[in-house]
Amino acid sequence: MTKVLADHLSVTRDGHVATVEFNRPPNNHVSVELVRGLADLLEELDRDNGVRAVVLCSAGKPFCAGADLVSADGIGGSGMSGIAPLYDQAVRLFSIETPIVAAVQGAAVGAGLGLALVADFRVAAPEARFTANFVKLGFHPGFGLTHTLPRVIGQQRADLMFLTGRRIKAEEGLAWGLVDEVAPLESLRERAQELAAEIAENAPLAVVATRKTLRGKLAQAVRAQTNHEHEQQAILRATEDFAEGVRAVQERRPGRFLGR
Template identity: 45%
Template sequence: MSDIILGRDGKVATIRLARPPHNFFDAAMLGGIADALAQTDADPTLVVTLLTAEGRSFCAGANFAGGFAANGTSANTVYSQAKRIFARTKPLIAAVGGPAVGGGLGLAVAADFRVASPSARFHCNFSTIGLHPGFALTTTLPALVGAQKALDIMLTGRRIGGEEAVAMGLADRLSGPDSLNEDAMAFAQSLAGQAPLAIRSIRDALPHVSVAAAEAAMAAEEVQQTSLFLSADFHEGIKASSERRLPRFEGR
């Protein structure tokens, strides 16, 4: 795929999202990421994968304003590919610079580790557009930061900067202001230098969230999202977002 660029640096596989400026995803793009992770899993000479992005955003999620459903993409098709991302067997590090929004936050949180730049913005924006969270965030986010902080992040829809993300456990490393990819690669190389069989066995023993739990979360999220897609509030939320104004929700 032209918007997924694969590479390697020694024992580190690299996946770069190349759909700038915001790297909005669809099922095909997530499928490309899942395919790349499957290749990494199948290659015994690779130990760790580093996920980076071009443009202003790490990933701004699904482009609802740009015809998310019109192109044959739905929550079901997206989550069928997301399940494959969760099912990988080797560590994944996300290098997050700029916004990680909605499903893009879900993608970042699906990784085993996150390296954030000071300019990173972790944004669980679902409440601000009238939608239920997705991409297993109802399970993965509480597992990282605790139920109370996750509730705060989800209900307020506030943006979490890189420094705060590290302080609350949403990110694992803070990079220099201009060295995100270099710092993330250094972290990846440090992991890749460890014993591969031990790395895998430790990851299996201490999963961030199990594949079964992620799949169950997405199944429940899809039910809620399918209902809310039909609400007037969701349509108002998307319209307000595209018009860069505060939404006028009516609870219907």
Template identity: 50%
Template sequence: MSVVVEDGVGLLEMQRPPANHFDEQLIGEIVDAAFELDADPRCRALVLASQGKHFCAGADFGDGGAFAGDRVAVADRLYRRAVQLFEVKTPIIAAVQGSAVGGGLGLACAADFRVADAATRFVANFARLGFHQGFALSVTLPDIVGRQVAADMLLTGRRVTGEEAHRIGLADRLTEPGGQREAALAWARSIAAAAPLAVRSIRATLRADLAERVRAALDHELAEQKWLWATRDAQEGITASLERRNPVFSGE
């Protein structure tokens, strides 16, 4: 991951193209960089971006991926780092290209705002994989799009286009093709131009008890994931995803 500060804005770029799958290390790097920039008077806003075709495809469940072993232990460590994202004091804008899938959607929703284009896809695909949502989407997604829309996305696992995401409030701004990063940087610079103490105070009020709600949600999500990962449906869902075919679930 790279970190660049310019014009009052810190650009945090994930560098695991094309899919930018995350693990505990990457989430930790993002958190540590954000905390460091919290203390840097040169930085008044953050942009979270990534190299490659997709913003973030979430966890890698394939052979050799971080989640291929003891998923519960890995997820527990990752979630302990992820909750710290919600304790960052500096406003964050996510520049979302390609797809934000599963935990990648959760990472995008940890930001204050999301910028997308029409080709962007937002996917809460957990039910299609056979297990419970994670990365605090139980809290963040309903907060952003409302309970009914969140329920639709989570229960169906369907893809939401950039245009629909903008319409429902999941994408705060919609740009011309490929314009996410520049639009996010411009937006961040406008935040950086405001009074920094006031910005942090206002943001803290708006986010209030979010970190505490996220921490409780992550505990619950992991408990649900633990038993669901042991089911035949989860095995089928993950295998089908890796084989790029439709899953056939048995309810076992």
């Protein structure tokens, strides 16, 4: 049975696995309201002893195109004032105790990549693309990515993604450890649910305790890193290069940056 919630969210239960879907067409951009709603829902599932694993997925072609820094009605339209609250909600996501498997069907960009990294595991379709394209906007990475991405794929490969803004395909992500399994698009969600069920069949107290040990003080580390990221983003937002990066994205061309 699927329960449709406010803030573009729905949840489906199958045994001990809950599948949480977000849907903000056309690009599934994150917003403070979406991430707050997602955190509220995951915290509710944390308190449900019948839920032992969660599948996180989205509707539509992209998994999540990140934060909309370009449109007037996006996060970028309110300057930096919308970004700090977004990061407050992101820290809540990293505090969730129930294991999470992300099903990534398409582009996971910027904060969308950050959202995919909230999960313990990522099952991706061949069509999936992962990118931390902040420098192409003249901006600094955020959503805790400067901590979470190196933690998953290593510092050197994370540096490559951050400094080039390169798109990483699912198969390359599999070789790097960014993706745990590649599954055909038509069976992607089913395979993610199977992985979640494999986790959920184990003793739940032992799973949660082991996961806490493995993750350590991840939420606290994300909090410290988002504070630093926000400071750097505030500085770079005032530059001519950021304004050019926004224009370049709107005009679908490479930026002509001047370093000021």
